[in-house]
Amino acid sequence: MDAGTEIGWEPYEVALLGGGPRAAVTVAVVALHLLGAVEPGPRRTLCATGPEPEGLGPFEGTVLDCLREPLTARELVRHTDVRLALALARIPLAEEGLLRYPRLGPSRRARRRVAFWRERYPLPAVRHGLTDDRTLLAVALHGDAALRMLLPRFALRTGLADPGAPAEGVRFSLGRGRFLRWRDEYEDSVSGDWGAGHGDHGGSCGSGGGGGGD
Template identity: 40%
Template structure:
């Protein structure tokens, strides 16, 4: 199986696999908020805080999001800002190289679907933030989307426009684009793709079928320590991948 499945799960990549760009951005905003880097602005927007000193970034996407907030923005605006668009394109290109995403037609591979199913089997949807470390919160949001976001960060999610009408928060429907690809999905060429999303991410009701599993593994993530490790998406030229 791919490199991504043999190392500690990266919540940003997991979110992108599960729900596309919007889900990955939701995790980045949640992480920045937990560390006091961003906050809700006027209703439905996000802005930088007045935090002093060195800013801590756990992932290049976080650095890109923070850089893009030179002025407050609604979550739907962020994907169009160039530094964020490049960061997401690089992430998608890496997942394509790992065999977890297809470039054309865009979507998850069977290996990615198995990977997500395995993660759900071992990580339950939390009931609330009590006792959860930041890593576990971000991983829950990556894996379960809006349901986890409302369990661990409900106030920020509502005030920042991450949930509710016109929100960024994903339901996992057509996360890799619509257009002509909708015919591809309707004809079932990628069996299980829509079933994954319809069964797991559109259900905003009670708990998850996986309640009761140990949450311990949710603490895994890559520590980019101020953006000095891995790729720097804050400025340079974007990588390959598809838009």
């Protein structure tokens, strides 16, 4: 995917600079889901489905490899290989002056750039007609709010977003949300027929699905 081409960063790099490690992992999972490579698994896990898509980058490839066995969002973000991949992803950003030593938080320049792109690409008002690239960029820039708008069922079933979290601000809840108590009410709110666009993928592990589904 090349949603980050226009702004010069990969989508997971946008998320890493704007929301930190959890954000980067969230975007990698969404990218893999849109490619049909990751689906919800049993007991609210994530799992890889089918062969590795062509042209997959090393960061997304590491996340996909970790999901050959079902993992919860919390387990995924804590996985040793994912932590290593995040450390490696930070190196070129730090070399460009976008992360500050020693704690590797975003620099003022990085924060300004992310704020500029959030303003230029606000949260979409509707999900119909969005390309996968634009969907991925929206998640990278707007976090949970974009997940709830564009991929509500996938986000709920896998724990990527917390439907009970405050709506204001940019938040990435991967592995944090205590969302089960909102499940029935929230699933009722997204159970309608969405028509064309990102439909619902409810397949179990091992059943490949088409890219771009929710």
